[in-house]
Amino acid sequence: xxxxxxxxxxxxxxxxxxxxxxxxxxxxxxxxxxxxxxxxxxxxxxxxxxxxxxxxxxxxxxxxxxxxxxxxxxxxx
Amino acid sequence: xxxxxxxxxxxxxxxxxxxxxxxxxxxxxxxxxxxxxxxxxxxxxxxxxxxxxxxxxxxxxxxxxxxxxxxxxxxxxxxxxxxxxxxxxxxxxxxxxxxxxxxxxxxxxxxxxxxxxxxxxxxxxxxxxxxxxxxxxxxxxxxxxxxxxxxxxxxxxxxxxxxxxxxxxxxxxxxxxxxxxxxxxxxxxxxxxxxxxxxxxxxxxxxxxxxxxxxxxxxxxxxxxxxxxxxxxxxxxxxxxxxxxxxxxxxxxxxxxxxxxxxxxxxxxxxxxxxxxxxxxxxxxxxxxxxxxxxxxxxxxxxxxxxxxxxxxxxxxxxxxxxxxxxxxxxxxxxxxxxxxxxxxxxxxxxxxxxxxxxxxxxxxxxxxxxxxxxxxxxxxxxxxxxxxxxxxxxxxxxxxxxxxxxxxxxxxxxxxxxxxxxxxxxxxxxxxxxxxxxxxxxxxxxxxxxxxxxxxxxxxxxxxxxxxxxxxxxxxxxxxxxxxxxxxxxxxxxxxxxxxxxxxxxxxxxxxxxxxxxxxxxxxxxxxxxxxxxxxxxxxxxxxxxxxxxxxxxxxxxxxxxxxxxxxxxxxxxxxxxxxxxxxxxxxxxxxxxxxxxxxxxxxxxxxxxxxxxxxxxxxxxxxxx
Numbered sequence: 001x002x003x004x005x006x007x008x009x010x011x012x013x014x015x016x017x018x019x020x021x022x023x024x025x026x027x028x029x030x031x032x033x034x035x036x037x038x039x040x041x042x043x044x045x046x047x048x049x050x051x052x053x054x055x056x057x058x059x060x061x062x063x064x065x066x067x068x069x070x071x072x073x074x075x076x077x
Numbered sequence: 078x079x080x081x082x083x084x085x086x087x088x089x090x091x092x093x094x095x096x097x098x099x100x101x102x103x104x105x106x107x108x109x110x111x112x113x114x115x116x117x118x119x120x121x122x123x124x125x126x127x128x129x130x131x132x133x134x135x136x137x138x139x140x141x142x143x144x145x146x147x148x149x150x151x152x153x154x155x156x157x158x159x160x161x162x163x164x165x166x167x168x169x170x171x172x173x174x175x176x177x178x179x180x181x182x183x184x185x186x187x188x189x190x191x192x193x194x195x196x197x198x199x200x201x202x203x204x205x206x207x208x209x210x211x212x213x214x215x216x217x218x219x220x221x222x223x224x225x226x227x228x229x230x231x232x233x234x235x236x237x238x239x240x241x242x243x244x245x246x247x248x249x250x251x252x253x254x255x256x257x258x259x260x261x262x263x264x265x266x267x268x269x270x271x272x273x274x275x276x277x278x279x280x281x282x283x284x285x286x287x288x289x290x291x292x293x294x295x296x297x298x299x300x301x302x303x304x305x306x307x308x309x310x311x312x313x314x315x316x317x318x319x320x321x322x323x324x325x326x327x328x329x330x331x332x333x334x335x336x337x338x339x340x341x342x343x344x345x346x347x348x349x350x351x352x353x354x355x356x357x358x359x360x361x362x363x364x365x366x367x368x369x370x371x372x373x374x375x376x377x378x379x380x381x382x383x384x385x386x387x388x389x390x391x392x393x394x395x396x397x398x399x400x401x402x403x404x405x406x407x408x409x410x411x412x413x414x415x416x417x418x419x420x421x422x423x424x425x426x427x428x429x430x431x432x433x434x435x436x437x438x439x440x441x442x443x444x445x446x447x448x449x450x451x452x453x454x455x456x457x458x459x460x461x462x463x464x465x466x467x468x469x470x471x472x473x474x475x476x477x478x479x480x481x482x483x484x485x486x487x488x489x490x491x492x493x494x495x496x497x498x499x500x501x502x503x504x505x506x507x508x509x510x511x512x513x514x515x516x517x518x519x520x521x522x523x524x525x526x527x528x529x530x531x532x533x534x535x536x537x538x539x540x541x542x543x544x545x546x547x548x549x550x551x552x553x554x555x556x557x558x559x560x561x562x563x564x565x566x567x568x569x570x571x572x573x574x575x576x577x578x579x580x581x582x583x584x585x586x587x588x589x590x591x592x593x594x595x596x597x598x599x600x601x602x603x604x605x606x607x608x609x610x611x612x613x614x615x616x617x618x619x620x621x622x623x624x625x626x627x628x629x630x631x632x633x634x635x636x637x638x639x640x641x642x643x644x645x646x647x648x649x650x651x652x653x654x655x656x657x658x659x660x661x662x663x664x665x666x667x668x669x670x671x672x673x674x675x676x677x678x679x680x681x682x683x684x685x686x687x688x689x690x691x692x693x694x695x696x697x698x699x700x701x702x703x704x
Contacts (some may be wrong), residue, residue, distance in 0.1 A: 011540050013329025013656070042349060044318055045326065048538060048592065049310045053545040067517040067541040072326035073314050075535035076509070076586060 002028040004064035011071045033058045047073030080290040082143040085234045087185040091131035092192030096207045110620045111142025112583045116158030117627035128633040130162040131273040133193035142583040146287040146298035147607045149299045151588025153365040163250045163482045165504035167525040167628040173364040174260030179237040182283030194275040203282045210275035212324040219420035220255040240278035241268040242422030251427035251478040259389045290609025298603045303368040305594040315371040318351040320393035323387040325350040331655035332513035335401045337433035338647045342655035345406025375412045382409035391415040397508035398429025410459030419468040430505035437497040499645040502527030515561045519569045522642045525628035534572025549597040566673045576627040577621035581623040623694045640682040
């Protein structure tokens with residue numbers, strides 16, 4: 001299976017037991033949801049997804065060298 | 078004929094039982110645009126400084142915006158405003174639900190209410206006509222019974238009712254206005270103003286729908302928006318988990334307000350979060366024409382904490398207020414406390430703050446069982462919270478003092494209790510800890526309504542590449558949540574006005590810019606398509622600033638000054654544990670940030686807008702109002 005590497009930045013509580021910034025290897029054609037699975041981050045714990053400085057979605061397919069930012073829901077209520 | 082709005086403001090004189098319609102013209106609507114600005118305009122024009130907020134002289138305003146009722150998700154809010162009996166300053170609170178659009182459909186963009194009815198009254202507004210109706214038989218009823226009774230009396234189950242419960246009638250200074258018992262203008266005590274006017278409710282019903290200048294364009298944007306709501310992560314979370322989804326993230330970040338803002342991590346948070354909520358969840362609810370569906374209804378067949386799906390489910394603010402703030406991890410009790418407050422008509426944020434204040438006083442021996450007729454009030458005791466709600470709404474014993482709000486209650490209790498009474502401009506705090514979000518701290522310090530969580534950009538959402546959501550404002554540098562430097566002031570000043578776009582246009586933040594499903598570009602396109610105005614983000618943000626400056630001048634006129642633009646003592650003290658252990662807001666640095674905001678905003682060193690600023694905002698008429 002072909003793989004690709006993406007650069008992932010995590011913020012706030014998502015960093016606990018993980019990392020602030022790291023390269024992550026994924027199967028080619030993986031989506032943001034696959035990245036969350038790999039990092040064992042429940043969808044519920046993610047409020048904001050940014051891919052290459054654009055708003056992303058959970059279904060969005062990723063490409064090699066993409067920059068992904070994940071922020072938990074910690075905004076206003 | 079105007080598009081998007083009626084061009085009609087309803088003026089009601091309760092003393093004389095008279096009403097008339099004002100038609101201010103397109104230029105006025107385009108200058109002020111909506112809710113908070115409409116309210117500030119009439120408060121500045123009609124109210125003299127120093128008026129007792131609970132006297133007939135106070136002016137009460139219900140206001141939508143020029144676009145409320147356009148068929149786009151979240152374009153459904155309205156504001157209730159008056160001089161606040163809680164803060165004695167600018168009072169305002171927004172709510173969603175169904176009331177705002179229905180008011181527009183009934184033929185009016187806003188209602189300006191003066192005087193005091195000789196006996197309990199409610200207004201019934203239908204298709205451009207107004208009736209003053211006897212409310213003696215509903216006076217004393219809770220909000221749910223009031224809703225049912227008014228629906229029955231007017232013979233229409235689809236009438237939308239904004240009402241007060243017993244708390245408003247008893248002039249409890251944090252009484253709210255309920256809209257169908259699921260949506261609340263919660264903050265700053267607007268319910269007490271209705272009570273002081275003998276006004277039990279405003280019921281609205283209209284057959285018309287708002288016409289847009291380009292209806293097909295509006296539908297096209299609405300379809301795009303609703304499709305994006307289904308995939309845009311912040312909205313996916315709100316639809317699936319509602320605002321309870323915030324509990325887990327805030328606790329993990331170390332900023333879940335706990336035990337009167339003493340701590341930022343609550344050991345019982347897992348029992349209050351979205352997973353736990355499943356045990357009391359009945360169904361999802363929504364507001365007029367909204368695809369997000371973030372509202373929650375709860376049910377529980379339990380002798381001690383019975384829950385009725387028609388009495389509202391707690392949202393994040395309430396879960397934290399009646400939960401972590403008082404060290405309580407019992408979610409059914411939180412939900413029960415929420416339903417009691419909803420029925421009685423009291424703001425849950427203030428009720429939580431008051432309970433936390435009392436519990437910390439108890440912990441420190443400032444209040445004892447002698448003050449409470451033998452009742453212990455310890456952190457973590459859910460039944461103490463429920464007991465206090467009853468004492469307050471019935472104004473019994475210590476409840477009578479607490480009914481005046483945290484600040485006044487602490488002044489009356491004395492004995493050093495003031496050190497545990499946390500308010501800003503007299504308003505207690507929504508459940509966000511500024512030590513982890515300094516932009517929110519600036520917002521709390523500088524909002525005209527005192528601590529206010531919907532008037533402020535939550536900086537944690539714009540870290541790293543997520544600042545891209547603010548590129549359209551010219552903000553290109555990632556936001557650092559813990560800093561209070563010049564970059565933060567720049568972010569805050571622009572972010573506050575971007576957030577203000579939603580408030581001014583009575584749009585729900587959870588559907589809109591800058592980080593929910595609506596984009597700046599499409600929001601402006603939609604306003605253009607609804608109103609037919611060749612408008613821009615610049616013109617709308619200028620109107621937002623106009624609104625903020627007007628409420629600022631209202632407060633200056635009431636005697637507020639730069640000393641009121643501050644945060645609570647506790648945020649200048651180190652966080653005792655958790656991920657942000659040791660973190661505090663430096664008092665001098667924060668003061669410099671506030672003063673830099675004045676300078677950036679065109680205000681003088683006393684926080685007074687300069688004449689140049691008034692000229693820029695077309696507000697020269699307010700120069701004579703400046704103290």
